[in-house]
Amino acid sequence: MKLPQLIRNDSGLEPFASVITERMNIARQKEAELLKNGSLIDFASGHLWFGLHKANQGWVIRDWAPNATRIYMVGDFNDWQETEDYRLRALGNGDWELILEEDKLRHGQLYAFSVYWIGGNGKRIPAWCKRVVQDDHTKLFSAQVWDHEKDFEWQHPDYIRTDEAPLIYESHIGMAGEEERVHTYNEFREHVLPRIKAAGYNTVQLMAIPEHPYYGSFGYHVSSFFAPSSRFGTPEELKQLIDEAHGMGLSVIIDLVHSHAVKNEEEGLGKYDGTRFQFFHDGPRGEHPAWDSFCFNYGKDEVLHFLLSNIRYWLENFKFDGFRFDGVTSMLYFDHGLGKAFTQYADYFDGGVDQEAVSYFYLANKLIHELKPKALSIAEEVSGMPGLATPIDMGGYGFDYRMAMGVPDFWIKLIKEVPDEHWDMGQLFYELTAKRLDEKVVSYAESHDQALVGDKTLIFRLMDKEMYFSMRKDQPNLIVDRGMALHKMMRLATVTTAGGAYLNFMGNEFGHPEWIDFPREGNGWSYKHARRQWNLADNPDLRYHWLGDFDREMMQWVRQSCLLETPEVVWHFDNKEDQILSYSRGEFLMVFNFNPTRSFTDYGIPLESSKYRILFHTDAGCFGGQDRVDKQMTYYTRPAGSLGSQHYLNLYLPARTGLVLKKQAFKRVR
Template sequence: MTTNKTTKSKAGAKTAAKRTTRKSVKQENKHIGLVKNDSWLEPYEDAIRGRHEHALWKIAQLTRNGKKTLSDFASGHLYFGLHKLAKGWVFREWAPNATEIYLIGDFNNWQESPKYKCKRIEGTGNWELKLSEKAIKHGDLYKMKVKWNGGEGERIPAWCQRVVQDEQTKIFSAQVWNPEHPYVFKKKTFKPDISPLLIYECHIGMGQDAEKVGSYREFQENVLPRVKKDGYNAIQVMAIQEHPYYGSFGYHVSSFFAPSSRFGTPDELKEMIDTAHKMGIAVIIDVVHSHAVKNEVEGLGNLAGDPNQYFYPGERHEHPAWDSLCFDYGKDDVLHFLLSNCKYWLEEYHFDGFRFDGVTSMLYYSHGLGEAFTGYGDYFNGHEDDNAICYLTLANKLIHEVNPKAITIAEEVSGMPGLAARFEDGGYGFDYRMAMNIPDYWIKTIKEVRDEDVNVCSIFWEVKNRRPDEKTISYCESHDQALVGDKTIIFRLIDADMYWHFKKGDENEMVRRGIALHKMIRLVTLGAINGGYLNFMGNEFGHPEWIDFPREGNGWSYKYARRQWNLVDNKELCYHLLGDFDRRMLEVVKSQRNFQNTPVTEIWHNDGDQVLCFMRGDLVFVFNFSPTHSYTDYGFLVPTGSYEVVLNTDAKEFGGNGFADDTMTHMTNYDELYVKDRKEWLKLYLPARSAVVLRKL
């Protein structure tokens, strides 16, 4: 728990931070790393340095000038909440505005009693209650009864690690969790193989065929084997932190330290993660630190009569678009809560990293709403929340201190420079940022551009549009594009014909077009990655329809809040053709060592022909986006040698026409003009609306 710093200690921390800054960012070159890597940032170097120095000052303050570590600071979950001791129990809560706090629950008939009355720890805003071993037991339900000047209310403790909902009353309560035989991880250490990082974005509850809420155990048994077979090496799990409303997709969090009980027990989540690790699959949690649910009884909205205990006051208190509350990242106690939350998920559940949701909303006072971000000046014009920037920087420092192999990903749409750059260079320290421009580009192209007008130069530029010093996660579509009000790529391409012509042998032209472009869009996006690739579960095989969670407007139905695996398993339908292609596509990419780090070398593009060719390592990617023109002996200058076909979107096994003979080895043709370059002509037959990948032998 942090305490207020004196002016003297704060000044000392600042002095130490400045001294460290001079050493870490100036060195022999006058420019900080971000500016060295991008000279267009030079006019904003003072702002970049200011943010860096702010983070250094805060680190010095929280670690007492290096006497502790950030990990030491971020251990609130070991102190606050309910814990079993060698003898008895201890409960603690931070509630500076409270005047009295009682624990009420099954153990005292939900009544206030002196035995369960907390005591304020002198000189702090913390409360503590020590109980005998028999005072409470595993499985008991409980809450806090909090009183403050002018009011009182029942509350779920902010730091509690288990919350359950009564099926009849729908009321949430904290639950004592201390099983006699807690789950013990079998896989003690795990080093993810992320070369490249291939993410299967998923949701536990909707990860099964049945019209219900799926469980951790069902996901472990039914979905993890599919992920492994399909070739993905990471899952990004949504909606883990407890949330009152299932339909929020997990983005209105109430209990930040409690894994959602809708899907099972904490031990079952641990077993699921352990099983994933045994399969070689990393597990990333979709963490929500950008805002919190407004609920007061279940959440942090008014824990002890002070609605601003965790959140900004005044106009910044509520998020104008999300109907939620905005954390005050300028408070050390809030930093303590959120940083401890990061460490908790790493150590208690062995998660391998985080995808931070809503980072754009955190970075700007405007939450990025209504802003265009057309130039660098838009990132340094004084409307940025330096407290939030500092928190994100500290979170990355902490996470990699606790686990150097951990993965951090930022979901950020504005393009803030430095987000996924090294901290030492003045960056915020994320390992990756989401390439959110790519799905937007594909949606716009499919909606607005005729097939015969598709510009391959534009495609190539868009899938490579990123800062050279920041790795990205490329994707064609995520869960965002599958929700009600939007459409998946397959539905944009085929629409209602999905229902009537997706049986093999019964495809019409709309379906054939959709199947061809679905594969090509994925291949060109994956082929140009510089970090990782993401797919939302089911989209790889063209899962039909949208995602719609149970709500009043649909009669509380689970029909669209599930994944119909029976479709891809049915060999009479076209879905399995897309699934088979996706699996083979990942195999090809993984066959090239460190594929994500190999240069993307353009070989050829011709917008008139709608043909694009580029090379990565020994792999040559060729695309013919023309809907009507096939080309014979279309030539490309490539390194001299022999080439074999390793993937063809037009192969019959993937729902294509099978026009080309992919068994033949392609030899380059001599041209004396290019002898010095050691290049010759590779001539190929390119069917309309198809792509092929070749490997140099």
């Protein structure tokens, strides 16, 4: 039997070939069982049947609630009373339906289900509803009749994501403005999209789009999976945001939370039909011990129908260009990967993997790429599961990328635990480039995770309280100088070693101060830290704009040079004592001096016979540096002895500086 390419690429996986092959076989069997003679796209069509729809000369609403004995549609159209003319009829197999004349519902009216089961009843927001709103006074949620779904006219309906390496700007709509409040889709479209475009990024990642009852959950405790959050505006305003982004050449992806769901019952899926086990596992397997949430049962056909339809809904109805799947590690393992080190291959094949989740990933990624071949599928996964970001036809799970979660953890650990003068360049290069050869990763120095309350952003760890007093250009401060230099160097090192894609959380590119803290009881329900202070980056008297300017030049160079489309990062040299590191990618050479105190004159980097020009560097005065590097020179390698001996590129390397050089056409004189 021919082994999958995944195993042929890595002989270390050969002892586990039977397990790897069996996982894929079970996933294919599940696919055949679900589809019978249909297609995966046809199967993922639940949103076209369930939920509230405008029908011929009327309305129809359908739902799946197998344990229910009676269901009424209640709302402000019948004074929230249970009446027979709004009672759903059972269709069999747990499905329910209500057909109404056109004048029975109007756009904007609020509604819910009153669900009865043996021994109880409760109000429920329909699981498939596409619009949910919260009452400003009572704080209660209701579904809302929405009759504008077909009115939106796309200006860029045929947009297709290019093959460019994703340069991702991770964003949150609500905290994307400066005021202490929740901001809107329209404000993001008008004010933030132009910033992202100008900064050189090509992909926008939107967090917290599916409706979630608690704003402070950052969108990770979802209640209504088909409803874009109304706290930011209307579905049409979200579509306009995506449409205009496409017009700018920006792709838009969202965080997709299929790993778990909020426990809430009235506005969520918790005990939706009176049972815990309708959508989720019953017992301990159905509860996440760290997240206080319910875990989906991926073994149930109806749950797969719900989740796969959700994928198709976002891709087709809103024309999103892909997903960043949240909590993939939690889904993969029965123990959610908690407290496990994953130090050997056997840890991935010891029986602790949830095969039903593996089958779901197979189906989800296959569906995504059948619907949109160029769509992005990114896994937030920390264990390093072999094959996760490997194509299905090679024996993998089909994600295009996984998040390189070890990189930001490494930077934080380095800053917290190791004095500057002891940073090990060999270890640094290894940590930045460690990945499987058959997969691509999204590298990043920090995301929203490092900025949340209780943690610190990189810039705040580097400068701490000095940020409050010494970010003016006329206020010299050695701590701030150190922080500025290292902030640029860490980002330059991260993006130039990135394994196929790069990510930045909004505002971090210019060193947004402090942390992210959403309104909650513990902070007096304050929005002070749930916003972005763009004025800091725009103020010419402050140093923040220097960091933003550097990031812009760096990202535009990465994009224009197609740097990340060149997969190989070639190590050239590192010196532990001097703290010098050099490597190349294509025609570009990167040289770093992380030494905090020592600058070096004519430092030799071993290379083949060649010549270089400096494109840009972190010490430039326009980026807040000391301008100690001459960009105008052309640098030639020189032999150590005879012409056939090792050549060295001799450079002046100021302390705490990173350089990017481009190889020049070179004709050897005979």
